[in-house]
Amino acid sequence: MNDYEERKGELSMATAKKLDQIELNPKNKDQFDRVVKFLEATELPNIVKSVDHTYKPTPRAKKK
Amino acid sequence: MIAYYDPFSDKHRKKIRRFRSGDDLVDGFINEEAGELHDLCAARTRLYFDTEDNLVGYFTLMPTTIKLSEQTRIQWELGTRRIIHPALHILYFGIHEEYKLRGYGRHMMRDIIHMARNFAVDIGCRCLVLEVKRDNNDAIAFYEKMEFVTIEEDEPYNKMALRIAPYTVEELELME
Numbered sequence: 364m365n366d367y368e369e370r371k372g373e374l375s376m377a378t379a380k381k382l383d384q385i386e387l388n389p390k391n392k393d394q395f396d397r398v399v400k401f402l403e404a405t406e407l408p409n410i411v412k413s414v415d416h417t418y419k420p421t422p423r424a425k426k427k
Numbered sequence: 428m429i430a431y432y433d434p435f436s437d438k439h440r441k442k443i444r445r446f447r448s449g450d451d452l453v454d455g456f457i458n459e460e461a462g463e464l465h466d467l468c469a470a471r472t473r474l475y476f477d478t479e480d481n482l483v484g485y486f487t488l489m490p491t492t493i494k495l496s497e498q499t500r501i502q503w504e505l506g507t508r509r510i511i512h513p514a515l516h517i518l519y520f521g522i523h524e525e526y527k528l529r530g531y532g533r534h535m536m537r538d539i540i541h542m543a544r545n546f547a548v549d550i551g552c553r554c555l556v557l558e559v560k561r562d563n564n565d566a567i568a569f570y571e572k573m574e575f576v577t578i579e580e581d582e583p584y585n586k587m588a589l590r591i592a593p594y595t596v597e598e599l600e601l602m603e
Contacts, residue, residue: 375506420541421475421534424433 367395374399428478429534435465435472435485442482443474446523453521457485461519464489470518475535483531484522486539490546491516493556493588499578503590505553513550514588515543517557536573543591554591558584 367389371379378399388394433439443457457472464470470489477483493514500507517539522532539555546552555575559566560583570587579586 373506373508375504376501378504418537418541421429421432421538424431424476 370395429475429483429531430478430480432473432475432538435461435474437462439474439482446482446485446521447525448484448521449524450521453519456487456519457521461485461487472519473535473538475531477526477531481526482523483526484520484535486520486535487518488539488542489516489518490514490552491556493554495554495578495588499588503553512553513546514554514556515539515546515552515591517555520557532569533573540589540591547591552591555589556586557588558586561585 371382374382382399387398446454446457448454461470461472464487465472470487472485472487474482475484491514492511494511495503495505497507499505500510505512520532520535522535543552543555556578557570557575559570561580562583567585567587570589573589575587575589577585578588
């Protein structure tokens with residue numbers, strides 16, 4: 364197994380699947396790192412459905 | 428409408444004594460144990476108040492780790508290598524019986540999700556976890572509505588969990 368495949372094997376399934384759809388230079392480690400960082404950060408949360416983007420956290424009580 | 432929260436404090440003692448959720452365990456905990464655990468930072472309790480300063484509900488949280496089945500790890504895209512994951516344990520969650528079915532529970536749960544997502548950024552947190560009595564159908568229906576899933580069935584409590592997703596790039600940019 365080459366280095367590229369080995370590093371891909373360490374990723375979550377979702378990220379690895381997305382990575383399969385992108386053409387990368389297997390020898391360019393910086394590119395790999397940048398793309399993986401982006402893909403991992405954009406993993407779609409499954410709580411999007413229940414989280415309203417207008418949500419504001421409840422404020423803490425003011426000190427009297 | 429929920430107006431604000433305040434961390435557990437003796438100044439709310441009178442209101443806490445009058446708190447009735449309909450569940451003796453939930454009422455007993457807030458009256459007898461929550462204060463000590465809160466002061467020790469072993470578990471932290473938040474009290475929620477409406478615009479008229481009525482105590483409408485509370486929850487108690489503590490950090491934990493959780494062992495997830497391979498099936499859950501695959502569904503939640505957590506990879507297959509690591510079995511144990513960081514989580515936030517909802518130790519107690521109660522709404523005063525006079526204030527049930529008004530959306531307060533949902534509001535409080537969204538605050539917990541928000542806290543967990545912040546923990547995820549700072550120290551790692553992949554899910555919320557709680558235990559619920561198997562015969563407490565109302566509570567189970569509420570947690571399912573909030574997208575919790577049962578991850579372990581046991582007697583008398585089932586374990587339920589909600590996957591906490593990391594912030595998206597857009598959200599992180601907004602925070603910076």
